[in-house]
Amino acid sequence: MIDLRLLREDTDLVRASQASRREDPSTVDTLLAAADRRRDAVGRADTLRAEQNTTSKRVGKAAPEERPQLMARAKQLAAAVKAATAEESAAEAALREAHLAVPNVIEDGVPAGGEDDYVVLKEVGNRPEFDGFAPKDHVELGQLLGAIDTERGAKVSGARFYYLTGQGALLQLALLNMAVVQAVETGFTPVITPSLVRPEVMGGTGFLGAHAAEVYRLEADDLYLVGTSEVPLAGLHMDEILDLSGGPRRYAGWSSCYRREAGSYGKDTRGIIRVHQFDKVEMFSYCDPADARDEHGRMLAWEEQMLAKVELPYRVIDVAAGDLGSSAARKYDCEAWIPTQGRYRELTSTSNCTTFQARRLNIRFRDAGGRPQTAATLNGTLATTRWLVAILENHQQPDGSVIVPTALRPYLGGREVLEPV
């Protein structure tokens, strides 16, 4: 939910944000009208309640002969309060609905437009050259190495499921462990999170809006399978007032992630690029909104640090407004070069959600004056299963073996090469 004070003070900014997202700017005016209506309703109801309170208090103390009069007046007021309260809650509900319809206000500098309107901020590293052989894709490499079994994944669970076996399982554990170690060294608290969350948490993080179809729901228990540990990490401090005087509160969550991939039929059906279940180490930060932009920069730098460790060529893009999702004010993706696809694919994504998520989840902190204020939340990827695709493809040798990036070797018991089995 966006800040209503900002909406009142700078309505045009919010309208412009909607325009950049290619969304309907009239939702902004609907919200403004709903906010005004609620304010008026609250004022009227408060005044009536105040009068009713003083009147009914006098009833108890009144002399018997003046009671009937007071009671009559009190009854009138009770009816008036009831009507005013009904209008108040109707206005409240309308405001909430209008509030939920407006996505976060984008940060200045975010490119306008949709999915294809991103801006490339930089390209890092050299794409591999395969002298005298055609590079194999990760599915073929995964088979040769006995690392990835998509056929049996499909047999047991259906399309977009897979087994990581042998070197594949070890490689994923090594990668995720390396991510956790980096996070801990940087000052993050490592967390293993619940995979199932309640509706209010899933809704509070913004995943039940336009992307609700992406989320697995367990009907019998009214719980949701998380698509990322961002969800339980955001829920961790909901309804709390945090002490952020010592700087941002940072968590690194390790979890499996579940996605229905509805509407992506036929896209990336081969291999483990787009799957229903994968594992991820995710950074999450609670901070003072004044510090959020800098924190976002730090998150991006930590992601790049990971990419450097696995020696992948990548580029950083500034995601366009229309492709941000409802919670993010700005989003940077790091995309690794995938040789057999001849293009870059997303490996990390870091979002600055400013106060949007925290306002819904009621996450606050005390400012310098000791007053509660809404906190800012940010998240970013440190490693996922998808990284295996880029690592295998970029570091492959003609015989199908794969060189293990130096930084990763200690996490694989010193292994320098993955050999076909």
Next chain:
RNA sequence: GGAGGGCUCGCAUAGUGGCCUAGUGCGGCGGUCUUGAAAACCGCUAAGAGGGGUGACUCUCUUCGUGGGUUCGAAUCCCACGCCCUCCGCCA
């Protein structure tokens, strides 16, 4: 699956229709005293919404798990729901 207990201002508790403007203890903050500290004593001690003032502030309303209901008036009475905990059974 079955049975029971609970949900009050950070924590613990009191509170069975108007004296609750929610008390008390702990913790926390400030002060007195002290060379300093402790102890003792004194004071302060939640959140949200709306309004007024440049501002330190101030006024009003709301909140005792949530939502309804009864009543002039509800933490307190009635109904529904949610959540937490314990025990039994079953399973890992």
